[in-house]
Amino acid sequence: MKPNQLxxxxxxxxxxxxxxxxxxxxxxxxxxxxxxEAEVHAxxxxxxxxxxxxxxxxxxxxxxxxxxxxPLGVKxxxxxxxxxxxxxxxxxxxxxxxxxxxxxxxxxxxxxxxPGKTVSTEFAYFHxxxxxNPRNLGHTPGGSSSGSAxxxxxxxxxxxxxxxxxxSIIRPAAYxxxxxxxPTHGRVSRGGVKSLSETLDTVGxxxxxxxxxxLLGSVLTGDRRLIGELAxxxxxxxxxxxxxxxxxxxxxxxxxxxxxxxxxxxxAPCAASLRDAPWPAALPDLVALQKRVMxxxxxxxxxxxxxxxxxxxxxxxxxxxxxxxxxxxxxxxADLASTTAARALADAWFGEIDVLLAPSTTGEAPQGxxxxxxxxxxxGWTLLGLPCVHLPFAQSRNGLPVGLQLVGRAGxxxxxxxxxxxxxxxxxx
Amino acid sequence: MKPNQLxxxxxxxxxxxxxxxxxxxxxxxxxxxxxxEAEVHAxxxxxxxxxxxxxxxxxxxxxxxxxxxxPLGVKxxxxxxxxxxxxxxxxxxxxxxxxxxxxxxxxxxxxxxxPGKTVSTEFAYFHxxxxxNPRNLGHTPGGSSSGSAxxxxxxxxxxxxxxxxxxSIIRPAAYxxxxxxxPTHGRVSRGGVKSLSETLDTVGxxxxxxxxxxLLGSVLTGDRRLIGELAxxxxxxxxxxxxxxxxxxxxxxxxxxxxxxxxxxxxAPCAASLRDAPWPAALPDLVALQKRVMxxxxxxxxxxxxxxxxxxxxxxxxxxxxxxxxxxxxxxxADLASTTAARALADAWFGEIDVLLAPSTTGEAPQGxxxxxxxxxxxGWTLLGLPCVHLPFAQSRNGLPVGLQLVGRAGxxxxxxxxxxxxxxxxxx
Numbered sequence: 089m090k091p092n093q094l095x096x097x098x099x100x101x102x103x104x105x106x107x108x109x110x111x112x113x114x115x116x117x118x119x120x121x122x123x124x125e126a127e128v129h130a131x132x133x134x135x136x137x138x139x140x141x142x143x144x145x146x147x148x149x150x151x152x153x154x155x156x157x158x159p160l161g162v163k164x165x166x167x168x169x170x171x172x173x174x175x176x177x178x179x180x181x182x183x184x185x186x187x188x189x190x191x192x193x194x195x196x197x198x199x200x201x202x203p204g205k206t207v208s209t210e211f212a213y214f215h216x217x218x219x220x221n222p223r224n225l226g227h228t229p230g231g232s233s234s235g236s237a238x239x240x241x242x243x244x245x246x247x248x249x250x251x252x253x254x255x256s257i258i259r260p261a262a263y264x265x266x267x268x269x270x271p272t273h274g275r276v277s278r279g280g281v282k283s284l285s286e287t288l289d290t291v292g293x294x295x296x297x298x299x300x301x302x303l304l305g306s307v308l309t310g311d312r313r314l315i316g317e318l319a320x321x322x323x324x325x326x327x328x329x330x331x332x333x334x335x336x337x338x339x340x341x342x343x344x345x346x347x348x349x350x351x352x353x354x355x356a357p358c359a360a361s362l363r364d365a366p367w368p369a370a371l372p373d374l375v376a377l378q379k380r381v382m383x384x385x386x387x388x389x390x391x392x393x394x395x396x397x398x399x400x401x402x403x404x405x406x407x408x409x410x411x412x413x414x415x416x417x418x419x420x421x422a423d424l425a426s427t428t429a430a431r432a433l434a435d436a437w438f439g440e441i442d443v444l445l446a447p448s449t450t451g452e453a454p455q456g457x458x459x460x461x462x463x464x465x466x467x468g469w470t471l472l473g474l475p476c477v478h479l480p481f482a483q484s485r486n487g488l489p490v491g492l493q494l495v496g497r498a499g500x501x502x503x504x505x506x507x508x509x510x511x512x513x514x515x516x517x
Numbered sequence: 518m519k520p521n522q523l524x525x526x527x528x529x530x531x532x533x534x535x536x537x538x539x540x541x542x543x544x545x546x547x548x549x550x551x552x553x554e555a556e557v558h559a560x561x562x563x564x565x566x567x568x569x570x571x572x573x574x575x576x577x578x579x580x581x582x583x584x585x586x587x588p589l590g591v592k593x594x595x596x597x598x599x600x601x602x603x604x605x606x607x608x609x610x611x612x613x614x615x616x617x618x619x620x621x622x623x624x625x626x627x628x629x630x631x632p633g634k635t636v637s638t639e640f641a642y643f644h645x646x647x648x649x650n651p652r653n654l655g656h657t658p659g660g661s662s663s664g665s666a667x668x669x670x671x672x673x674x675x676x677x678x679x680x681x682x683x684x685s686i687i688r689p690a691a692y693x694x695x696x697x698x699x700p701t702h703g704r705v706s707r708g709g710v711k712s713l714s715e716t717l718d719t720v721g722x723x724x725x726x727x728x729x730x731x732l733l734g735s736v737l738t739g740d741r742r743l744i745g746e747l748a749x750x751x752x753x754x755x756x757x758x759x760x761x762x763x764x765x766x767x768x769x770x771x772x773x774x775x776x777x778x779x780x781x782x783x784x785a786p787c788a789a790s791l792r793d794a795p796w797p798a799a800l801p802d803l804v805a806l807q808k809r810v811m812x813x814x815x816x817x818x819x820x821x822x823x824x825x826x827x828x829x830x831x832x833x834x835x836x837x838x839x840x841x842x843x844x845x846x847x848x849x850x851a852d853l854a855s856t857t858a859a860r861a862l863a864d865a866w867f868g869e870i871d872v873l874l875a876p877s878t879t880g881e882a883p884q885g886x887x888x889x890x891x892x893x894x895x896x897g898w899t900l901l902g903l904p905c906v907h908l909p910f911a912q913s914r915n916g917l918p919v920g921l922q923l924v925g926r927a928g929x930x931x932x933x934x935x936x937x938x939x940x941x942x943x944x945x946x
């Protein structure tokens with residue numbers, strides 16, 4: 089296996105024991121990028137020389153931490169002190185922040201190296217960048233963490249940072265066929281990440297295995313149990329799984345339905361329990377609620393851009409701003425109260441189950457790169473602030489990746505990741 | 518009354534009817550600043566010429582919004598595109614952000630004018646700036662919104678923005694004898710505010726009356742009810758008040774105890790109800806919990822500064838970082854779970870009462886400007902995310918301001934501000 093194709097956790101072990109050098113790994117990643125970037129367009133900025141220089145310096149020094157020597161893709165929504173940061177918008181072309189975002193600084197402190205910044209949609213909303221799906225260049229990689237997902241899926245990088253406000257980690261992970269991990273809302277610092285929504289924005293991880301997203305997650309949260317308990321996965325107990333196709337299940341196409349049936353068939357005999365987790369009748373329409381909260385909060389969080397740069401924003405974003413400014417603070421106060429109540433209700437789901445199994449997307453990555461697909465199946469979970477992991481284990485009739493997500497109890501990312509590892513070993517052995 | 522001494526809501530009416538020009542008001546504020554700034558040191562940056570030019574432009578154009586022509590103090594923790602932004606640290610001297618913070622952009626959109634940036638303690642933690650208490654220059658103004666509180670208290674400005682992570686709005690308001698309003702956590706965008714703590718950071722308002730903080734709050738939240746219902750205050754119903762001296766009451770000195778006794782005596786005969794609100798026995802030690810959450814989250818949110826600029830940070834901040842990095846993510850996950858549970862418990866307080874009456878500080882502003890006083894009495898409310906209003910209505914034996922705070926139900930800022938107005942009319946008629 090070429091070094092750039094190694095799982096991050098395995099590369100990390102080889103880097104720690106000096107069986108693999110940071111330079112060798114970085115070179116392998118840069119070679120893959122050189123080979124494919126002209127078609128995939130995962131990067132908005134790349135500095136190969138600086139990355140190699142940093143790898144050389146790392147090889148010459150002591151072990152730095154759990155991400156020592158791992159090339160990390162960073163979505164261009166995160167501030168970086170030494171790489172331009174454009175937030176996916178021409179308004180910020182060439183912008184140079186004064187500091188690294190907190191998540192970036194934590195990863196660098198743990199030894200990660202940044203070869204560049206990956207493509208984000210415009211302010212992580214719907215207007216896409218140039219990235220193509222590496223599994224089929226005629227299809228969208230999903231968004232908004234488009235470049236991070238594409239680079240990881242294509243073997244350009246072992247790990248990447250993303251953010252989710254509607255579906256921006258889970259959806260591109262699903263479309264590109266990799267693992268995406270959205271932690272519990274509020275658990276990872278958003279300092280230095282362009283702010284869109286207090287209620288929704290969440291920093292997370294993209295990689296090619298559950299252990300890899302857990303490794304990155306353990307650095308982001310400082311919680312070593314996230315990865316520690318996956319070291320001996322076969323020892324972890326079988327999870328209690330709740331089946332939660334959600335009220336939007338009729339929107340799932342035949343590919344997702346086939347993946348669902350296959351997962352249920354595989355997991356039912358070995359799970360500690362696997363049964364329906366009925367949708368609480370008292371829950372409001374989470375999709376409509378998430379849309380209103382997102383519109384109101386984005387229109388206000390991006391007030392500087394809304395007021396001063398309207399002509400340089402996409403029509404889609406200006407439409408969202410108009411919609412959001414039309415939602416008064418009175419309605420928003422009620423929406424936040426509904427969100428708090430819904431989060432309390434959702435917690436009750438997890439009394440007798442460990443994780444919910446739910447759809448990630450309505451289907452495979454849609455054709456064309458003019459849109460990033462439907463965020464439908466993640467809006468509700470993001471609003472509820474619950475941790476989610478996308479597992480890629482199936483193929484559509486067109487041969488594109490399909491999978492499902494597991495949803496954990498708020499704050500119990502540890503159990504979610506352990507269950508995700510357990511399920512994934514059985515679904516994609 | 519000189520224009521700079523007018524309540525903001527009254528100045529706003531005169532500005533709207535063009536009975537008062539923005540230039541006249543700005544000049545009056547700048548005159549007061551010129552007279553007093555050499556002693557008070559409320560500003561870290563001031564641009565009188567630019568402020569007057571903006572006032573002139575505003576006077577020549579149409580009415581812009583509810584803050585039309587009001588000079589606004591902005592704590593130097595908020596990004597501003599046209600004024601340097603230092604976050605209270607020499608690390609960022611001369612830093613020029615690319616955009617206004619969301620709160621700043623919203624205020625400017627509503628017509629506010631920024632003559633400068635007000636002093637913050639170092640990254641809004643405990644290491645103080647040069648600001649003195651305008652009521653007695655030998656005493657601290659409190660922190661971390663030191664300059665915002667001092668400028669408003671001294672009549673330099675009618676309104677200012679602050680932030681609170683422990684006690685940074687309520688405490689300086691109390692020490693300087695003005696009204697401080699910390700909204701419900703999560704209700705006002707923190708976009709472009711230097712991030713310290715996901716769980717605690719809250720944007721809020723400082724002014725000389727309840728109506729004034731409500732006016733600014735209505736712009737920050739987009740909720741016009743916050744100010745609308747105060748327009749006819751005598752019509753608002755008497756509130757049900759719960760007395761909540763908190764478990765730390767023994768730390769309140771004789772001045773605060775006297776203010777408490779006086780408030781209870783004044784309000785008891787006219788409140789709809791006024792009775793003890795017993796501290797829920799199931800609540801954890803909120804002060805200890807707030808300290809741990811703040812240390813862990815600040816050490817990670819400020820990772821870039823912690824890793825790269827240790828030598829330019831105060832010992833106090835480096836000590837906090839060491840403490841915070843010593844609190845693992847495992848402990849923090851448990852602390853966040855405790856916080857969520859405590860927030861749910863606190864909500865039950867508000868079944869039969871509208872607001873809690875609680876101490877704001879342990880006493881008057883302490884002597885000296887080497888420290889900013891004890892945040893004790895606000896740590897718990899900040900952790901719970903509850904909206905708070907400080908009411909200045911009493912004097913210490915030394916003639917310095919003393920007061921109490923009202924605490925509202927999460928999300929019910931409207932009722933809190935109405936109750937605060939009602940109480941304040943009776944406490945400081």
